[in-house]
Amino acid sequence: MGRKRSKYFRRKNLAGYLFAAPWLIGLSAFVLAPILATLFLSFTSYDMINAPRWIGLTNYKILFTLDPGFWKALGNTFYYMFGSVFLKVFTGLIFALLLSSALKGMRIFRTIYFLPVVLPSIPVMFLWMMMFNPRSGLINQLLGFIGIKGPLWLNSPQWSKPAMILMSLWGIGGIIVIFLAGLQDVPEYLYEAAELDGANKLQMFWRITVPMIMPVIFFNTVTGLIAASQVFAESYIMTAGGPLESTTFVNLKIYLLAFKDVRMGYASAMSWVMFMILVPMTVLLFRISRRWMDY
Amino acid sequence: MKGINRAKSIRNFTIYGVLGFFSVVYLIPLFWMVSTSLKPDAQIMSIPMRWFPDPPQWSNYAKAVDSFPFFRYFFNTLFLTSMNVLGNTLTASLVAYSFSKLQWKGRNLIFYITIATMFIPGQVLIIPVYILFTQLGWVNTYLPLIVPAFCGGGAFNIFLLRQFFISIPDELMESARIDGASEFKIFRKIILPLSTPALFTVALFTIVFTWNDFFGPLIYLHDPSMWTLAIGLRGFQQQYSTNWNLLMAASTLTALPLIILYFVAQDKMMRGFTLRAGIR
Numbered sequence: 001m002g003r004k005r006s007k008y009f010r011r012k013n014l015a016g017y018l019f020a021a022p023w024l025i026g027l028s029a030f031v032l033a034p035i036l037a038t039l040f041l042s043f044t045s046y047d048m049i050n051a052p053r054w055i056g057l058t059n060y061k062i063l064f065t066l067d068p069g070f071w072k073a074l075g076n077t078f079y080y081m082f083g084s085v086f087l088k089v090f091t092g093l094i095f096a097l098l099l100s101s102a103l104k105g106m107r108i109f110r111t112i113y114f115l116p117v118v119l120p121s122i123p124v125m126f127l128w129m130m131m132f133n134p135r136s137g138l139i140n141q142l143l144g145f146i147g148i149k150g151p152l153w154l155n156s157p158q159w160s161k162p163a164m165i166l167m168s169l170w171g172i173g174g175i176i177v178i179f180l181a182g183l184q185d186v187p188e189y190l191y192e193a194a195e196l197d198g199a200n201k202l203q204m205f206w207r208i209t210v211p212m213i214m215p216v217i218f219f220n221t222v223t224g225l226i227a228a229s230q231v232f233a234e235s236y237i238m239t240a241g242g243p244l245e246s247t248t249f250v251n252l253k254i255y256l257l258a259f260k261d262v263r264m265g266y267a268s269a270m271s272w273v274m275f276m277i278l279v280p281m282t283v284l285l286f287r288i289s290r291r292w293m294d295y
Numbered sequence: 296m297k298g299i300n301r302a303k304s305i306r307n308f309t310i311y312g313v314l315g316f317f318s319v320v321y322l323i324p325l326f327w328m329v330s331t332s333l334k335p336d337a338q339i340m341s342i343p344m345r346w347f348p349d350p351p352q353w354s355n356y357a358k359a360v361d362s363f364p365f366f367r368y369f370f371n372t373l374f375l376t377s378m379n380v381l382g383n384t385l386t387a388s389l390v391a392y393s394f395s396k397l398q399w400k401g402r403n404l405i406f407y408i409t410i411a412t413m414f415i416p417g418q419v420l421i422i423p424v425y426i427l428f429t430q431l432g433w434v435n436t437y438l439p440l441i442v443p444a445f446c447g448g449g450a451f452n453i454f455l456l457r458q459f460f461i462s463i464p465d466e467l468m469e470s471a472r473i474d475g476a477s478e479f480k481i482f483r484k485i486i487l488p489l490s491t492p493a494l495f496t497v498a499l500f501t502i503v504f505t506w507n508d509f510f511g512p513l514i515y516l517h518d519p520s521m522w523t524l525a526i527g528l529r530g531f532q533q534q535y536s537t538n539w540n541l542l543m544a545a546s547t548l549t550a551l552p553l554i555i556l557y558f559v560a561q562d563k564m565m566r567g568f569t570l571r572a573g574i575r
Binding site for chain 2: 007012013015017018019020022023024025026027029030031032033034035038042048056095098099101103104105106108109110112113114115116117118119120121122124125126127128130131133135136138141153170172174177178180181182218219222223226229232233237250251254258259261264267268271272274275278281285286
């Protein structure tokens with residue numbers, strides 16, 4: 001009996017491993033091993049011709065003390081991350097609240113707001129480059145109609161990042177849809193009970209809606225920050241990192257170091273620092289990940 | 296009573312007003328793309344601007360398609376997209392079945408790690424993966440852009456399918472097991488047919504992602520004849536930087552398949568987003 005049982009479980013185990021095999025390979029080869037390899041490479045000098053040479057903490061010393069460009073890029077990346085994500089989450093929540101009112105035609109609005117999410121990013125960037133043109137671009141011409149002299153946008157060190165943040169707001173649909181689903185999950189009886197107790201709309205919003213959708217706000221904020229930290233094509237395509245390095249983001253630097261200068265060790269050190277900055281956010285998100293383990 | 300009704304209609308009016316205003320704002324860039332694509336050269340950057348091309352130059356589309364290998368890039372992109380759809384739906388569903396319906400040692404731990412990797416920033420992975428593909432001699436082939444899809448299809452797709460498989464009652468499988476069906480047969484004959492909506496969502500996400508991917512093709516495809524639309528458009532833009540009408544025509548053509556797909560299957564696309572956030 002015992003042997004039969006263990007054979008049964010062995011076979012069950014085997015089926016499980018076989019079905020999971022593609023991912024066991026993928027997870028190790030394309031996720032877990034690369035994380036460790038990046039860490040290892042960050043302690044080396046590696047040009048892809050000669051073998052990696054161990055140089056200890058030299059890359060990190062250079063990064064933190066001798067490379068002002070890195071701090072600038074880090075500052076730019078943070079500016080973009082927080083600017084874009086807070087605006088997106090804030091306005092996304094407002095849109096979702098408006099869209100969740102049980103009025104006719106909300107579906108059409110939702111369709112319109114979500115549409116830019118599926119558009120290919122490179123054509124979208126060309127489009128916005130054209131619209132941001134200081135003289136003949138659509139945005140400044142429209143501003144001109146109401147008597148505002150628009151800024152130089154992508155040509156100005158002060159306005160280049162706000163311009164990119166503005167562009168990112170066009171892709172707010174994903175956040176709206178997640179908020180809408182979150183709002184639908186708030187049980188109706190909570191509002192009914194509050195109404196009986198004489199609460200007004202504003203009180204209901206702060207005392208019921210906000211606490212109930214806090215996890216969704218948190219999810220949107222953290223995944224948004226992680227996604228925005230990878231901002232790359234925007235500067236590669238639209239500004240080449242300029243003007244005056246105002247849109248040189250960390251990932252553009254990593255790209256140039258790794259794929260143009262082939263300084264794999266130094267680029268790895270930069271990736272690893274960025275990873276360490278983002279890890280606390282990932283861990284926080286994971287902490288509330290009972291959401292993902294349930295049901 | 297009358298007061299309440301009036302307050303309500305003012306409220307509704309405000310909601311419609313705000314949403315309507317921003318709908319126009321959200322549609323203007325798209326309109327501008329199409330409008331510019333049809334303008335004669337002299338009207339592209341005209342001041343004051345012109346909302347509508349006069350007369351519409353439909354020939355811009357023919358010119359755009361002729362000035363760079365549009366169809367070649369289109370089919371390259373289509374090929375990569377199909378292979379990724381195949382790889383992701385096939386292997387992610389196998390793995391998701393293992394995570395949801397099979398019992399094995401270490402399953403929960405590995406699933407836990409899988410969830411964590413959904414949120415790992417890509418920049419920490421790319422360098423070793425690039426070195427690996429270089430040493431395999433795969434740079435300048437499509438393999439780096441296809442093979443990963445066949446290795447489980449990524450954490451997000453696995454997660455999405457697992458959530459769906461869990462909702463399929465075990466009793467359906469138990470009776471098949473008693474009849475002596477193999478796990479693979481159960482997977483193929485019972486689980487997959489019931490899961491078409493979820494597989495469809497995975498496919499949609501894969502299409503949108505692969506069609507729009509820029510970084511992968513940028514670092515792996517050096518030979519211009521292998522380029523995808525995203526990279527090809529970049530080359531086109533560098534060559535014809537002032538011909539915004541042609542660039543917008545090519546951009547519109549690139550976006551068109553996704554726009555059509557969106558209008559066919561928007562609910563499924565949105566649903567993918569909410570599932571990812573752990574909301575049913």
